[in-house]
Amino acid sequence: MDGKAPALLAGAWPQEVSTLSEEKMTQDPIAEEQAEAADQQESAEVNWEQEAAHWKAQAEEHQNRMLRAMADMDNLRRRVRKEQEDLAKYASQKIVEELLPILDNFERALAADKDSMTLESLLTGVDMVHRQMVQVFEKEGLAAIAAKGQPFDPHVHQAVMQTQDPEFDSGVVVEELQKGYMFKDRVVRPAMVKVNE
Template identity: 35%
Template sequence: MRRHTMQSYMRAAQAGEELQDENGESRPDQEGLNPDGEEALAAEDAEAAAEQSQVEARIKAEVEELRLRSAAEMDNFKKRLNREHQEQMRYAAEKVLSDLLPTLDNLDLALQYGSKHEACKDMLQGVAMTRKLLLEAVTKHGLTPLGEEGEEFSPEVHEAVGFEARPDLAPGVVARVLQRGYKLGDRLLRPAKVMINQ
């Protein structure tokens, strides 16, 4: 209100009119106008402009920070989707390969027990070739067998089902593989069931 009144006084003074104060009373032309009042008015305008520019700068900084944060979140979202897609593609065959494990187990058993009979010798060659072809096919998809006699026992890939004494092997190693384990990439599908040498 004060600023508006000061501006009215200044315009009236320039036009040579008689000035009126807030109560409507007349004031002499130059008496009510004060050079300090003009400076105060200019100072207030400068202060208001400075305050407004600070507010604008703060709003711009907040908007820029929000834009950068949104861009970073979007980038992280894209990376996560890409990672999940790669993971899904890598392990897409897990269910099918898991279903093939009993077939490989039966072929292993046929080779193990059929080798004791001389009459099965020719048939065992066919079984061995079938097992080899099947194992090559699943290996192309990342499946690798686990568990060999004489290897160091590891609870990460072996499941101990008992102990066995074999003097030809060091203590604590796999003495016999009862059921082969399998791994798909870095993921363990099934641990190998083994006997540990005492």
């Protein structure tokens, strides 16, 4: 080789390198921006997919909770309905159990020897059964309504007759014709009374 070739190459090479590096420099920012934009787009897509998956999971969890709550509510309704039916069906069981001994006493009296029964023993038996009945009813909340000598009260008394008696003030119950009863705070049957004018 002659001495010109290396000089030629030596002179041309730095120019090509500088041209290439200038091209690279002018192309690199655009490529870098495009690469960054592509990375950001991929990152945004990944973030969006993650966000969508997160909200989908949240929605499924809330739906499952709602379905469980609805099932619990249905079960509660069924249980309450069953309890109410049982309560209505067996509401009188307690009083029936308390009346059974009275029924037993009636059956014993009916089975007793009729020839040896006296009027006195019959009255004693009837009195005993009456006291048992009163105890059962009082225990359950039944009470007789006071009538004779009380001021007439249309809420608890039913006037069926009027009279003029100087011993009583006007509007006072003179006589009770049939007992009235209250069950707890409710009138079961008003007392039938005769009222002074």
